[in-house]
Amino acid sequence: MSRIVIDEQRCKGCLLCVEACPKSIIVASSRFNAKGYKVAELPEASMEKCTGCASCAQMCPDVAITVWRTAKSKAKEND
């Protein structure tokens, strides 16, 4: 499972990542960070749809997103 981690204290809630995500799984949360910005989030339930393309991270002006990609295991490819 590929995954992203959004540094919520760095997020300014511009939501450019929401637009950039090809799977449309990043959403605006209802939480505020210490600076008072409503942060973006990727709900845990949607994380499995993440492909690790890093589009959100490239778009993020605050470099607040870290991306890990999981290589497809060979067993899975053979299925």
Next chain:
Amino acid sequence: MSEQLVFTRPEVLADVATHYCPGCQHGVVHRIVAECLEEFGLVEKTIAVSSIGCSVFLYNYILVDTVEAPHGRAPAVATGVKRARKDAFVFAYQGDGDLASIGMAEIMHAANRGERISVIFVNNTVYGMTGGQMAPTTMVGQKTTTCPGGRCLEREGGPIHMSEIIATLGGVAYCARTAVNTIKNIAQTKRAIRRAFETQINGEGFGFVEVLATCPTNWRMSSVAANERVGKEMIPEFPLGVFKDAAKEE
């Protein structure tokens, strides 16, 4: 299943919150510049020249030696730095109010002399830091605090197209205009900045990259709407592309 880190902050980009407004794309350009410096192994020998404007605090974000130039004079300061320290890698980072207005003379002559420096020019069609006044690059019809009815072609003239002008000057080795509004354009921007840095490393001449960016605050738009404006309004007015590449012409 093995997990691979595919995107993280470059080390030379300081791990601090920036003072930029939400959605301001200076951060994206900073990140791309930082990545290019690391990829070329230039971090230890780089001297950056920062400008006046929102990008004034460049030295807080890109952790290389930096000279703070007077308003608009970054190319002149960079000229001095490069001539005194030929082994150093020197780049200037300027906005449109800085480069295309008060700094017009400096950028023209530095480019014409073919100084071995690289200039990153972030064009957001407005004076950002001072509160959204009309810049030389402001589009016809765009409302700013000093042209509240919209820029009028007859009264104020049209926006200056810096890349097209710079490309005509003799000492320029590379000149391109890119944007950071889509993933594709971000990749293009990275290629352009890499190429501009390469021209300096190879001693080919002056490298210039104009990056179209947003200013959601002074455009009075949401970040997402501002990003859409780049594609819908700015790119038709400021076409993207490589205007000069000396290496390919030979």
